Amino acid sequence: MPNISYISLRKIQQAERNSSTLTRIDKNFYRDVSTFLSDLNNRLIEEKSPKKQILIREELQRIEKVINSIYEQREKKILIAAMTKSRGGDPNIKNILEEEKKLFEEVYNLLISTKRYIIGGKTELEKGEIEIEKEEAKVKEDIKIEENIEKGDEGLKEETLEEFVESKKTSKVNLEEKYSREANTNPVVRILEDVPSFVGLNKKTYHLKKGDIVSLPLDIYDALIN
CATH class of the missing domain: 1.20.58.1030 (Methane Monooxygenase Hydroxylase; Chain G, domain 1)
Incomplete structure (x- = not known):
């Protein structure tokens, strides 16, 4: 040294x-x-x-x-x-x-x-990182959709789907479709107004609030918009 x-x-x-x-x-x-x-x-x-x-x-x-x-x-x-x-x-x-x-x-x-x-011109690594971020965002959105379906308000009166549709007395419920029906078996929609609690044919209780983004079975989707 x-x-x-x-x-x-x-x-x-x-x-x-x-x-x-x-x-x-x-x-x-x-x-x-x-x-x-x-x-x-x-x-x-x-x-x-x-x-x-x-x-x-x-x-x-x-x-x-x-x-x-x-x-x-x-x-x-x-x-x-x-x-x-x-x-x-x-x-x-x-x-x-x-x-x-x-x-x-x-x-x-x-x-x-x-x-x-x-x-300008991202590297392949950077493109990959962006795709990962997009995928993570999609997963978070899917989780939120499931949580919106499961969450509820115990103080609300529950109705069956048929009772709810009959009570509306209108041709359409205020819904905004987020994805095309053809692209998704269970359409994903954004709720534009509060919907009273009801029970679907699948025995699940739905509590839909204004601003919620949810994936609905086709039978419920059809009943709500028709």
């Missing part, structure tokens, strides 16, 4: 500050500083003298601050380089480390895919 100390790290920090591009550092820099910090922490744990513990802790804090500064300066340059490349430029990243390449590539790819998505 190369000789790492507060002084050597400060030199790297200063070099990064004075350069607009990534400076050349040892290819194992991040691994070496990680080992160095680990050793320093172990020294702190094993040290018995309170005074020496204070000195080691202060040294550790100073070194961590410098290492973070080095990383953040290099990180900023990598982000700028990724943006430059995404716009057709040719950034200088010859001194990029292996660990930093992943950051560069992921940011570059994100910039490209986001630009394509916003300006």
Whole structure:
């Protein structure tokens, strides 16, 4: 492991500050500083003298601050380089480390895919995600339809379907068809006015409220609209 100390790290920090591009550092820099910090922490744990513990802790804090500064300066340059490349430029990243390449590539790819998505032309992955969202929305709507059929108001008087239709004394109940009858065996409709509670031929009790979207058996559908 190369000789790492507060002084050597400060030199790297200063070099990064004075350069607009990534400076050349040892290819194992991040691994070496990680080992160095680990050793320093172990020294702190094993040290018995309170005074020496204070000195080691202060040294550790100073070194961590410098290492973070080095990383953040290099990180900023990598982000700028990724943006430059995404716009057709040719950034200088010859001194990029292996660990930093992943950051560069992921940011570059994100910039490209986001630009394509916003300006136009979605990727296959994005199209797939949109289809999944549509399917999830459909499932939620189906669940709501079932809940609307099952829910009820115990205080309402129940009528049979025939009694309800007879009581309306009109040719049609105010319903709005959501899907074509041919496309769905059980039409899905939106209720435009409250309907008194009634019992269908299937022995289910229906409590239909204004604004409900429900799937109705054909016999009930026909009875309500005719």
